[in-house]
Amino acid sequence: MIEKSRLQIPRPTARPGDEPDFSYLDLSPAGAVDKPAIGARTRDIEYLSSGLVRVLDDDHSAKGPWDPNLDPEQLQIALRWMMLNRVFDERMWQIQRQGRISFYMQALGEEAISIAQGMALRAGDMCFPSYRNQGLYMYRGMKLVDMMCQCLSNTRDMCKGRQLPIMYHSKDGNVFSISGNLATQVPHAVGWAMASAIKGEDHIAATWLGDGSTAEADFHHALTFAAVYQAPVILNVVNNQWAISTFQGTAGGQRRPFAARGLGLGIPGLRVDGNDFLAVYSATLWAADRARRGGGPTLIELVTYRGGAHSTSDDPSKYRPKDEWDKFPLGDPVERLKQHLISEQNWSDAKHEALEAELREEVMAAWKEAQKYGTMTEGPWLDPATMFDDVYAEVPTHLASQRRRLLEILDEE
Amino acid sequence: MAQMNMIEAIRSAHDVMMERDSTVVVLGEDVGYFGGVFRCTDGLQRKFGEHRVIDAPIAEGGIVAAAIGMGVNGLRPVAEIQFADYIYPGFDQIVSELARIRYRSCGEFYSPVTIRTPCGGGIRGGQTHSQSPEGIFTHISGIKTVMPSNPYDAKGLLIAAIESDDPVVFFEPKRIYNGPFDGDPEKPGVSWASHPKGEVPDGYYTVPLGTAEIVSPGDELTIITYGTLVHVAIAAAQATGVDAEVIDVRTMAPLDVKTLADSVNKTGRCMVAHEATRFGGYGAELAATIQKECFYNLEAPIGRVAGWDTPYPHAFEWQYFPGLKRMSAGIRRVMEAE
Numbered sequence: 001m002i003e004k005s006r007l008q009i010p011r012p013t014a015r016p017g018d019e020p021d022f023s024y025l026d027l028s029p030a031g032a033v034d035k036p037a038i039g040a041r042t043r044d045i046e047y048l049s050s051g052l053v054r055v056l057d058d059d060h061s062a063k064g065p066w067d068p069n070l071d072p073e074q075l076q077i078a079l080r081w082m083m084l085n086r087v088f089d090e091r092m093w094q095i096q097r098q099g100r101i102s103f104y105m106q107a108l109g110e111e112a113i114s115i116a117q118g119m120a121l122r123a124g125d126m127c128f129p130s131y132r133n134q135g136l137y138m139y140r141g142m143k144l145v146d147m148m149c150q151c152l153s154n155t156r157d158m159c160k161g162r163q164l165p166i167m168y169h170s171k172d173g174n175v176f177s178i179s180g181n182l183a184t185q186v187p188h189a190v191g192w193a194m195a196s197a198i199k200g201e202d203h204i205a206a207t208w209l210g211d212g213s214t215a216e217a218d219f220h221h222a223l224t225f226a227a228v229y230q231a232p233v234i235l236n237v238v239n240n241q242w243a244i245s246t247f248q249g250t251a252g253g254q255r256r257p258f259a260a261r262g263l264g265l266g267i268p269g270l271r272v273d274g275n276d277f278l279a280v281y282s283a284t285l286w287a288a289d290r291a292r293r294g295g296g297p298t299l300i301e302l303v304t305y306r307g308g309a310h311s312t313s314d315d316p317s318k319y320r321p322k323d324e325w326d327k328f329p330l331g332d333p334v335e336r337l338k339q340h341l342i343s344e345q346n347w348s349d350a351k352h353e354a355l356e357a358e359l360r361e362e363v364m365a366a367w368k369e370a371q372k373y374g375t376m377t378e379g380p381w382l383d384p385a386t387m388f389d390d391v392y393a394e395v396p397t398h399l400a401s402q403r404r405r406l407l408e409i410l411d412e413e
Numbered sequence: 414m415a416q417m418n419m420i421e422a423i424r425s426a427h428d429v430m431m432e433r434d435s436t437v438v439v440l441g442e443d444v445g446y447f448g449g450v451f452r453c454t455d456g457l458q459r460k461f462g463e464h465r466v467i468d469a470p471i472a473e474g475g476i477v478a479a480a481i482g483m484g485v486n487g488l489r490p491v492a493e494i495q496f497a498d499y500i501y502p503g504f505d506q507i508v509s510e511l512a513r514i515r516y517r518s519c520g521e522f523y524s525p526v527t528i529r530t531p532c533g534g535g536i537r538g539g540q541t542h543s544q545s546p547e548g549i550f551t552h553i554s555g556i557k558t559v560m561p562s563n564p565y566d567a568k569g570l571l572i573a574a575i576e577s578d579d580p581v582v583f584f585e586p587k588r589i590y591n592g593p594f595d596g597d598p599e600k601p602g603v604s605w606a607s608h609p610k611g612e613v614p615d616g617y618y619t620v621p622l623g624t625a626e627i628v629s630p631g632d633e634l635t636i637i638t639y640g641t642l643v644h645v646a647i648a649a650a651q652a653t654g655v656d657a658e659v660i661d662v663r664t665m666a667p668l669d670v671k672t673l674a675d676s677v678n679k680t681g682r683c684m685v686a687h688e689a690t691r692f693g694g695y696g697a698e699l700a701a702t703i704q705k706e707c708f709y710n711l712e713a714p715i716g717r718v719a720g721w722d723t724p725y726p727h728a729f730e731w732q733y734f735p736g737l738k739r740m741s742a743g744i745r746r747v748m749e750a751e
Contacts, residue, residue: 160519171521181509187475191482198464221475390516391554393578396667
């Protein structure tokens with residue numbers, strides 16, 4: 001009985017020292033959720049927003065109607081990309097800890113999302129990522145050395161020293177520039193998708209945001225515009241349970257799943273096991289086909305777990321149990337795909353170890369190369385005069401004058 | 414040439430650009446079927462279709478953001494924010510996104526959005542339909558801020574804004590949509606028909622962004638202003654008998670410093686004027702710029718005429734609005750100072 005306050009303050013099921021408790025997470029057995037036709041009416045498929053689309057079972061077999069039936073070679077390719085994402089993150093994390101870059105964010109535990117969705121989309125589709133989608137940039141052709149140079153803000157930095165580490169952009173890969181202000185990219189994706197339809201093209205847009213940032217107005221603007229105009233867009237909510245220290249309930253996840261956020265507007269929602277490569281791939285393909293055929297937007301909630309700290313500036317031991325990830329019922333996406341391949345005799349522990357070693361070498365080689373373009377302590381250095389470029393299409397008089405002033409000051413030094 | 418008021422001139426700019434460039438699209442609240450609450454987009458949807466003139470949900474943040482996404486995908490969106498007072502829900506998208514996409518991606522991505530919005534007082538709009546927030550936008554690197562003061566400039570500047578690969582926030586002083594206003598609310602309204610800048614070419618032309626205009630030459634004092642107050646300044650100069658050079662800033666950022674400084678170096682006296690509140694306002698930037706460029710030629714402290722530092726009060730519109738009396742008093746102060 002509430003006696004003083006009528007507010008209900010959401011609290012996670014476990015804090016440091018507590019036994020992890022994921023009893024709040026509604027799970028469906030693998031293969032249990034029906035797969036509807038692409039053209040199904042939203043009102044007829046509301047069950048997709050409360051169930052959990054899963055393909056990979058606990059015994060590592062693939063089950064049910066959402067199995068995309070990918071051939072083993074494709075799955076090995078997928079595993080390689082996911083492992084590369086993880087190995088890269090691990091190395092960059094260490095590099096930050098050694099003080100050689102200022103900041104880093106890893107995708108630990110969420111690698112299936114960027115890779116599976118990257119593979120399910122077409123090259124002409126446009127991605128509006130969040131800050132934990134480095135796998136998208138990798139899969140869409142960005143070289144590791146270029147990503148490292150961005151994190152180093154060195155002479156080969158695609159951002160010319162203007163952006164915090166990890167805020168990449170890739171015009172060639174059709175992956176948008178990362179902002180840092182949360183959820184702002186979501187309505188951009190809708191606008192991009194509207195333009196695609198206005199131009200009569202069949203490219204779609206996809207965008208990602210976290211459970212926490214669904215509270216931003218931008219997310220709701222995006223839902224409204226996407227629903228009103230039936231824009232060909234996939235809106236992905238990566239529910240990794242934690243927004244820095246606040247758990248998903250603080251963004252309203254305890255009341256109804258994030259997948260249900262669009263139902264009131266008529267946007268179908270799919271709640272998907274985000275650590276199940278096959279389920280993520282399959283759900284994305286379904287939504288992409290639907291969008292491409294004029295069926296409008298789909299909201300996908302990817303249920304996953306943030307395996308590491310929010311960023312290198314964060315210490316999760318202050319707010320959640322240390323062993324929470326170990327107890328997460330949907331496990332580790334890399335391990336699950338690996339075991340699936342092994343169970344089908346298409347992979348082995350030995351091959352896995354060999355690949356991991358190969359990827360480590362690839363990452364190390366890239367790091368060696370990246371440092372040639374400058375580090376935080378050693379040149380070559382970016383020219384600070386370039387800070388006045390790209391503010392406008394052409395440098396206006398007042399910026400030209402400020403640049404001259406900067407150069408005078410630098411000369412005096 | 415045709416006689417146009419500002420609304421017709423703005424509509425004509427849309428029409429000309431939508432004819433010339435199939436990537437130009439319009440979106441905003443009530444802009445489509447109805448043609449806008451001020452009629453600036455009237456007839457465009459009938460002519461160019463529902464895919465190019467889009468009635469938007471009431472979500473300014475969404476309008477700006479969707480326009481950004483469209484711009485990234487090769488369109489040239491013109492987004493209308495129904496009143497400048499409603500622009501704040503879109504502020505983060507303008508400041509953190511629109512203004513910076515080119516910069517943060519080193520030119521790989523950009524979004525050539527034009528945001529049009531009616532601003533200013535004098536229409537009995539109270540504190541939610543009378544604001545002049547333009548100065549806030551001049552503080553943001555990466556966008557251009559424009560405000561015309563007559564039909565000819567409105568069309569030419571809007572076409573230049575739509576063609577610009579940089580994002581532009583385009584303020585329309587709604588008090589002078591239908592005719593110039595000299596700041597005296599007791600006088601009957603006048604139309605643009607008798608004003609030389611009410612003569613507007615039917616077709617394509619531009620007024621380049623980043624250029625101020627001397628609208629009334631003079632030798633004793635330079636009045637730097639924009640929007641509705643251009644007309645008030647001219648009337649006040651006549652009323653006080655001062656031979657003032659009135660300059661219409663037109664593009665507030667980036668600013669045409671040379672035209673302003675050349676004038677003040679010639680006249681030796683300067684007054685800046687805007688409807689917006691005074692403290693931390695755009696007039697302070699103008700005054701500081703003139704002080705730096707013209708200090709040794711100044712014969713008096715630079716004068717400032719502005720709105721009071723209060724919200725815009727409905728019942729006290731003419732006590733709040735810096736009209737003919739306040740402008741004239743400001744002129745006298747600068748002329749009398751030694």
